[in-house]
Amino acid sequence: MSSARMNHLLGLEGVSREQIQTILDLGREFKAVGQRRIKKVPTLRGITVVLMFIEPSTRTRISFEVAAKRLSAETLAFTASSSSLSKGETLLDTAQNLMAMRPDVIVLRHAYSGAPHFLAKNVHAAVVNAGDGQHEHPTQSLLDMFTMQEKKGSLDGLEVAIVGDIRHSRVALSNMFGLTTMGAKVRVAGPRTMLPPYLDRLGVRVFDRIEPAIEGADVVMMLRIQKERMGKDLFPSDREYARVFGLDETKLRLAKPDAVVMHPGPMNRGVEITPEVADGSRSVILEQVENGVAVRMAVLYLLSAHLVEGA
């Protein structure tokens, strides 16, 4: 049991199977709380959660905020535009000022990879990485795995295809760490310009076409194409991307008949995914959003319980 303890959640690299399973199991009970008439439990009364979003994000911030509130924690939202960071203050100065408010948990979204690790070393609070640059986004992967487990029963041996801009996606990296730890078989696919060189060390199969990657897959996860990268050196146009790498009903027929389609959002309809697939019967995209609140409740609960326990 003690090995399931966590001080921070900075990424899924190195997080054990037992720890991930603990979070997913707790997520099930917290999902049930969200489906009651009174969607709130008193568990984290007196706990302060700071939501520090130094990079724009609406859905992840709101998901964490709902998760904290359903646990009766106090939340303090702090966004880039409203903060002194835009006036030139360093992350450490901002964090130290925040510490004066004695937060128990800091949820950080930051454009720089490693920012949550830096924060964790310098503050006396549990730090949750809500997405750092092109590095990790662990709670997104946890909600993805929760959704897969709910739909497919077990992650062990599950064939999961991740398609899109693998190189710049923190969702992809966290999922590669998490899914391989849980025994899933991961395939990734994308244009060669969007495939990083280190993939062979992560225990995943790599394809530069979508078709072989999704053939026989149980789960097809489409990544968002960041339009700002279009028309530069990575990819000529979104129309060509849609034709070659976009998921439509024809390509989806290559996956298992009961395969589910996932997307971390926000979607570019008509680019990486057609509206027919996004709104189709195999899409679990909106369930992912609901499950996000549940796994974030589990993470906040585990981190807070440990924190006050003090050890």
Add this chain to the structure above:
Amino acid sequence: MPGTRRVEKRILMDAAALDAALDRMTEALVPLVAGGRSCLVGIQTGGAHVARRLLARMAARGLPAPPLGVLDITLYRDDTFLGLAQPVVRHTDVPFELNGMDVILVDDVLYTGRTIRAALDALVDFGRPRLVRLAVLVDRGLREYPIQADVVGTRCETTAVENVQVEMTEMGNATDRVVIYERESR
């Protein structure tokens, strides 16, 4: 807990005594559930097992069985952050409308009363019962809250260093019994 271990001190009830206690409880519950608008809610995990035993006995007597809910009170405890082991949250399932119901809350052991306080908080998040009664297999005394049981299988005197454990076959034990353990410093 480092430096301490638990030794079996005495057996409070063997299988026959536990059986007789459940019979007495069933007897006492019959008039309480007669109205028809009643239900049993067992507290995870021991209370849920006791509640299922009670329902089986009512069914054996040909009585209509009230619906069963199970409640995990971990998220409502007042000591979640006071040095508990890894907090495990078990399943909560109250698959019926609680508003206006006569609720019989069932637990295995009644001790400080804190679990029941938490259970009452959890219960009212599901609805507004007409009334709530409490049925326990063992009342071991040493209350810290003003909470008493309406139906009791057996009462015993204990001390704070003792631990009263209800062991039943459906929890994976070889036989039904209630054991008093004592913490021993090494």
